[in-house]
Amino acid sequence: MSNAEIVVHIVDDEDSVRSSLAFLLDAAGYAVRTHASAGEFLKIAEGVGNGCLVTDLRMPDIDGIELLKRLNALSAMLPTIMVTGHGDVQMAVEAMKNGAMDFIEKPFSKETILESIGRAVDRAGANYRAEQNRTRVVEALALLSDRERQVLAGVLRGLPNKVIAFDLGISPRTVEGYRATVMAKMQARTLAELVRMTMDAGVDSTAIAT
Template sequence: MPSQEPHVLIIDDDEAVRDAISLWLSCNGYHCRCFEHAEDFIGQYSSDFQGCIIADIRMPGMNGLELQSHLNRLGCKLPLIFITGHGTVPMAVQAIRNGALDYLRKPVDEQQLLRLVEQAFTLDQARATQRQAQQAQIQQLASLTHRESQVAQLVVDGLSNKVIAADLGISERTVEVHRAKVMTKLAVKTLPELVKTYLSIKPLRTQ
């Protein structure tokens, strides 16, 4: 499956359910891929997958909640929609608490499922855009020299150019030059922007 092409990933041990959901969504313009068991999906899972997951909550072997926990440990951010014919309220609550987008009972209402898939794709695209923006910010931070990083951190800590110069053993003019380069590389124009941007980017670099 091309990593750049979003898919609806359908996981259900009931072939009739898989086929029905896949046919309905395909007729509405979605690319689908089906898996009989959660283990089959895990074996082929890639962090490049885009789109959403529709999974039965009760399956032989690894059930839906166990699949969800496993995907959470992998850092999977794909929106997850659970379907079930034998679910309970506690199971539904646990699924939602663990990050599921929604929980539908079989037989699934086709229009409701379609709306949820549309919502899931919108959410996944928004998350992808956010990840791309964060990666660009990380690259901006990585472009700073060691001295520029030192100056940036001290500026964010609230120190004046004079104090920074004394701490680093350089002239105030040199501090001003480094500070200007930092602001250019981080694409900010004011001190508040610099502080906000730097504090938002730095934690991302350690993740």
């Protein structure tokens, strides 16, 4: 997924602010979706896997900080820019603690907001690619037999073939065969690539073998 496919979600209760920011971002080539309240955005938040968020701090009912807390509770946090016309250091710290990557006070220049959104979009793209990789690795692991998973677990622990063979009660040559099959199913060209893709996906060697 390219950064051009990342959607920038704008949450602000003021129509004029939403419209002007959406116009600016659209002119800069970003895909944009606006929301009149935090509650409105929360209705679709769990389905947003390819976006970043620009939200006002002070809004009726659910403010920006509470929005971040609820997104974290839903495991639906996005790269977020908090904007406000009434900012202070304490609010900025609270926003950062709850996951905001930037805190910008109004009025802000076009350059400031576009630079910040550029960073958020880059992070959103990286997060999306990492999640896609994790999903691909998990799906590939599901194709492995029990013995192949046991061999992979040994490989990820850094064990040589002879040790893996001894632990499993099979020959080193058989272990080599299983390793080759594992690499083919995982679509890894080298052992280093196999180890890296599982580590990047957060796959634990202990969990693989069980």
